[in-house]
Amino acid sequence: LQEDLEVLRDEPAITLDGHRIPLWVNTGLLTDALRSLDRGAEGVGLYRTEVPFMMQDRFPSESEQQKIYRQQLEMFAPAPVTMRTLDIGGDKSLTYFPINEANPFLGWRGIRVTLDHPEIFLVQVRAMLKASEGLNNLRIMLPMISSVHEVDEALHLIYRAHAEVIEEGCDVDMPQVGVMIEVPSAVFQIRDLGLRVDFLSVGSNDLTQYLLAVDRNNPRVADLYQAFHPAVLSALKIIAEAAHEVGKPVSVCGELAGNPLGSVLLMAMGYDMLSMNATNLPKVKSVIRGINLEWAQRLLDQVMQIESAHVIAAMVQLALEKEG
Numbered sequence: 001l002q003e004d005l006e007v008l009r010d011e012p013a014i015t016l017d018g019h020r021i022p023l024w025v026n027t028g029l030l031t032d033a034l035r036s037l038d039r040g041a042e043g044v045g046l047y048r049t050e051v052p053f054m055m056q057d058r059f060p061s062e063s064e065q066q067k068i069y070r071q072q073l074e075m076f077a078p079a080p081v082t083m084r085t086l087d088i089g090g091d092k093s094l095t096y097f098p099i100n101e102a103n104p105f106l107g108w109r110g111i112r113v114t115l116d117h118p119e120i121f122l123v124q125v126r127a128m129l130k131a132s133e134g135l136n137n138l139r140i141m142l143p144m145i146s147s148v149h150e151v152d153e154a155l156h157l158i159y160r161a162h163a164e165v166i167e168e169g170c171d172v173d174m175p176q177v178g179v180m181i182e183v184p185s186a187v188f189q190i191r192d193l194g195l196r197v198d199f200l201s202v203g204s205n206d207l208t209q210y211l212l213a214v215d216r217n218n219p220r221v222a223d224l225y226q227a228f229h230p231a232v233l234s235a236l237k238i239i240a241e242a243a244h245e246v247g248k249p250v251s252v253c254g255e256l257a258g259n260p261l262g263s264v265l266l267m268a269m270g271y272d273m274l275s276m277n278a279t280n281l282p283k284v285k286s287v288i289r290g291i292n293l294e295w296a297q298r299l300l301d302q303v304m305q306i307e308s309a310h311v312i313a314a315m316v317q318l319a320l321e322k323e324g
């Protein structure tokens with residue numbers, strides 16, 4: 001099997017009836033990036049910039065960040081690298097920037113922190129832009145967006161950072177900017193969000209947690225954290241349709257995208273790209289290469305009628321086994 005997966009590395013993820021879906025990877029550590037190239041990733045759909053921040057004992061300086069980002073961008077160039085701006089708070093904390101709250105997942109997280117600290121945001125975006133000089137494969141993604149105002153404010157800062165680095169003699173294009181859809185309010189604002197940015201990407205881990213009001217890390221309620229919950233699947237379907245109505249590409253970068261069963265349903269919903277852990281990529285690719293898109297769409301239609309997450313997962317599993 002390992003041999004088969006290696007052979008697959010340079011083959012596209014394409015269904016038997018010719019539908020091609022790009023498979024990208026999620027990275028954080030340098031080792032993730034190395035493994036990704038091994039497995040034939042076509043781009044980086046989510047580079048979690050908080051990972052290098054978590055490995056330091058103070059905020060990395062602009063030039064330190066620039067070096068780290070340059071490495072990522074160079075490794076994948078000319079393939080695109082989607083850098084998410086700092087997503088701390090919730091379960092991700094920095095020892096040198098403690099946040100103590102009763103409800104961290106509902107508190108000061110992601111974009112909320114960086115818009116309150118534009119100096120952190122600006123330094124980070126400037127470092128990303130400078131790192132992309134001569135490569136121009138950078139995409140910037142905003143985490144935990146819950147309203148259009150946050151996007152407007154963030155875009156304003158990104159334009160400012162771009163103007164600053166140009167002023168300093170750096171020759172870089174304005175990167176594509178995208179928004180993560182991971183808060184339920186964003187699901188109902190796809191149109192207005194989509195009109196402001198170049199792409200959308202669903203953070204299904206947080207979206208599931210917030211839709212179901214189930215802490216994604218609490219073992220006591222782990223049974224209730226259901227990636228195939230009918231409400232989660234409905235939300236995912238609504239997002240894909242709404243994004244395409246405003247002509248914007250939409251992907252998924254949460255764990256569901258790297259789950260072979262999930263990947264089949266997401267492809268059937270029309271998602272334009274899936275981004276996952278490098279470990280899952282070969283398996284997802286081999287599943288996609290073994291099915292027809294039309295078959296997956298019929299399966300999705302059936303699945304959307306079912307009321308139980310367990311039955312849905314079992315049904316998809318069975319269908320895939322039958323299909324070979």
Ligand code: PEP
Pocket residue numbers: 046048087182202203204205206207253254255
């Ligand atoms: C997500 O929420 O699905 C996601 C991709 O981001 P993270 O897991 O880093 O919160």
Ligand code: MG
Pocket residue numbers: 143182203205206
């Ligand atoms: Mg998230």
